[in-house]
Amino acid sequence: MARAAVLRRLSWTVAEVVDRADETPRVRSLTLDVPDWPGHLPGQHLDVRLTAEDGYQAQRSYSIATPVDGNRVTITVERLDDGEVSPYLTDVLVIGDRMELRGPIGGYFVWEPDRGGPLLLIAGGSGIAPLMAMLRELVRARSSVPVRMLLSWRTGEDVIYADELNTIARDATGVEIAHTFTRSAPSGWTGRTGRLDRDALAALAWTPSERPLAYVCGPTGLVEAVASTLVELGHDPARVLTERFGPTGG
Amino acid sequence: MTDAAYVDGSALGGLLIEVFGREMTDAHGCCASCGTVNPLGAMRVYRGAGDVMRCPTCGNVTIVTVVVQERTRVHLGGVRWIEPVA
Amino acid sequence: MSFTSRGFQRRQAPAAPSDRVPPGQYVTRDFPVLSAGPTPRIELAEWRLELIDQADRARSWSWQEFTALPTEEITADIHCVTKWSKLDTAWTGVPVDALLDGVETHARFVVAHSYGGYTTNLPLDDVVGGKAWVAYRYAGEPLEPEHGGPARLLVPHLYFWKSAKWLHSLELRADDEPGFWEGYGYHNYGDPWREQRYSGD
Numbered sequence: 001m002a003r004a005a006v007l008r009r010l011s012w013t014v015a016e017v018v019d020r021a022d023e024t025p026r027v028r029s030l031t032l033d034v035p036d037w038p039g040h041l042p043g044q045h046l047d048v049r050l051t052a053e054d055g056y057q058a059q060r061s062y063s064i065a066t067p068v069d070g071n072r073v074t075i076t077v078e079r080l081d082d083g084e085v086s087p088y089l090t091d092v093l094v095i096g097d098r099m100e101l102r103g104p105i106g107g108y109f110v111w112e113p114d115r116g117g118p119l120l121l122i123a124g125g126s127g128i129a130p131l132m133a134m135l136r137e138l139v140r141a142r143s144s145v146p147v148r149m150l151l152s153w154r155t156g157e158d159v160i161y162a163d164e165l166n167t168i169a170r171d172a173t174g175v176e177i178a179h180t181f182t183r184s185a186p187s188g189w190t191g192r193t194g195r196l197d198r199d200a201l202a203a204l205a206w207t208p209s210e211r212p213l214a215y216v217c218g219p220t221g222l223v224e225a226v227a228s229t230l231v232e233l234g235h236d237p238a239r240v241l242t243e244r245f246g247p248t249g250g
Numbered sequence: 251m252t253d254a255a256y257v258d259g260s261a262l263g264g265l266l267i268e269v270f271g272r273e274m275t276d277a278h279g280c281c282a283s284c285g286t287v288n289p290l291g292a293m294r295v296y297r298g299a300g301d302v303m304r305c306p307t308c309g310n311v312t313i314v315t316v317v318v319q320e321r322t323r324v325h326l327g328g329v330r331w332i333e334p335v336a
Numbered sequence: 337m338s339f340t341s342r343g344f345q346r347r348q349a350p351a352a353p354s355d356r357v358p359p360g361q362y363v364t365r366d367f368p369v370l371s372a373g374p375t376p377r378i379e380l381a382e383w384r385l386e387l388i389d390q391a392d393r394a395r396s397w398s399w400q401e402f403t404a405l406p407t408e409e410i411t412a413d414i415h416c417v418t419k420w421s422k423l424d425t426a427w428t429g430v431p432v433d434a435l436l437d438g439v440e441t442h443a444r445f446v447v448a449h450s451y452g453g454y455t456t457n458l459p460l461d462d463v464v465g466g467k468a469w470v471a472y473r474y475a476g477e478p479l480e481p482e483h484g485g486p487a488r489l490l491v492p493h494l495y496f497w498k499s500a501k502w503l504h505s506l507e508l509r510a511d512d513e514p515g516f517w518e519g520y521g522y523h524n525y526g527d528p529w530r531e532q533r534y535s536g537d
Binding site: 256300304309311314316323325 | 369370371375416418482533
């Protein structure tokens with residue numbers, strides 16, 4: 001169904017904001033109702049277009065954070081202080097507002113249970129969004145594909161979907177989730193701190209002989225470092241997929 | 251040579267659908283310089299006056315997109331071929 | 337009526353007299369980084385600036401030699417073809433006139449070559465007579481690699497893609513040769529005041 005969807009013509013459509021959730025002080029999830037949404041695959045994104053009264057337009061891409069749910073899609077947006085689009089999405093839009101978007105887009109950085117695994121999902125900050133769509137789909141489908149998810153955050157306050165991740169890690173057999181904090185850990189944290197460097201990846205990721213399918217998403221520096229380290233460790237470069245939309249996002 | 255200046259091919263996903271009428275980030279492209287085949291989504295996109303897609307293996311230019319007043323031109327001189335998935 | 341986003345407006349632009357903002361541009365306080373390729377990292381010990389006059393290497397400067405040349409402080413408005421303009425940018429650089437001093441040439445055009453392979457072309461007239469510099473300091477600091485450091489061409493009266501970053505050589509030519517963006521359909525000359533963004537404009 002979703003495969004047929006990616007062959008359709010792409011056009012701008014007006015969606016309505018139906019839900020708004022605070023994930024962290026800087027991160028909001030927006031749920032949109034999109035008329036005639038054709039469905040999507042985990043990992044796909046949509047383009048959002050804002051138009052001012054004077055005709056000025058700004059456009060950005062956001063990963064869809066949820067698996068298919070009728071006409072509903074959720075994006076998770078981090079407010080960048082000097083951003084032009086993100087502060088509008090996180091602070092101005094309210095339930096009932098409308099927004100132009102087009103999608104779904106993407107055929108490379110996508111995963112569905114048929115693709116198998118084991119799955120290695122690595123993210124920094126709000127890069128978790130497309131991986132969350134994958135994880136949520138895996139849980140919903142009760143897929144037996146094993147998952148190791150490695151998440152890098154600056155501080156304890158930055159953890160997105162914290163409760164849901166804890167629940168999944170606790171309840172879903174075959175899903176292991178590890179967090180690391182690079183700036184300051186939550187009080188009482190006894191787990192890992194520091195970047196996802198070579199030692200961390202060697203300890204936490206699947207081994208190359210297990211031939212994982214790896215998806216890495218987040219800030220450019222993290223994605224570059226993690227992807228190249230995975231290849232250095234012996235992982236097949238064709239099975240290390242990366243996604244970054246921009247160093248500044250906006 | 252450190253390089254924080256690029257994004258992944260997915261960033262051109264919407265534009266490529268506009269031009270080709272179908273999803274293209276999972277299409278394979280053969281670099282005209284080094285012959286390596288990669289999905290377009292794995293190529294590196296630099297944002298300048300237009301967008302410059304480069305081979306992740308050799309760094310040479312594969313595809314350039316320029317948007318002029320709502321018209322999009324895609325320069326394909328850096329690929330020997332592109333093949334969408336079946 | 338086409339769709340508008342409730343409550344959305346562009347970031348507050350600094351006030352600017354309209355005679356300083358070319359048509360279709362908006363003023364920004366940022367200094368956006370745009371690039372056609374990776375940022376080259378050049379060791380100063382290996383850096384050279386070359387002047388090539390119709391296939392002969394006429395002159396060459398090492399970093400020490402180049403930075404010993406007399407400089408000027410330049411304050412200029414710069415205009416990017418992607419529509420942002422930045423006013424009163426402050427640079428330190430060597431006038432191209434000084435680099436050409438004493439060079440006798442019949443060339444009418446110049447192609448700027450950057451480390452990393454980028455090129456752009458200009459009429460020689462547009463880099464002489466106090467219109468262009470090779471700049472290596474910006475806002476009082478050494479020019480950052482992402483903005484073209486160690487040194488870049490600075491030609492403020494044309495769209496900023498003509499101000500080649502990571503400058504390596506200036507090639508004087510009898511005939512014109514389109515550079516990187518010119519070859520992809522951008523205007524051969526690029527005057528922001530006549531809004532010459534694309535060929536045919």
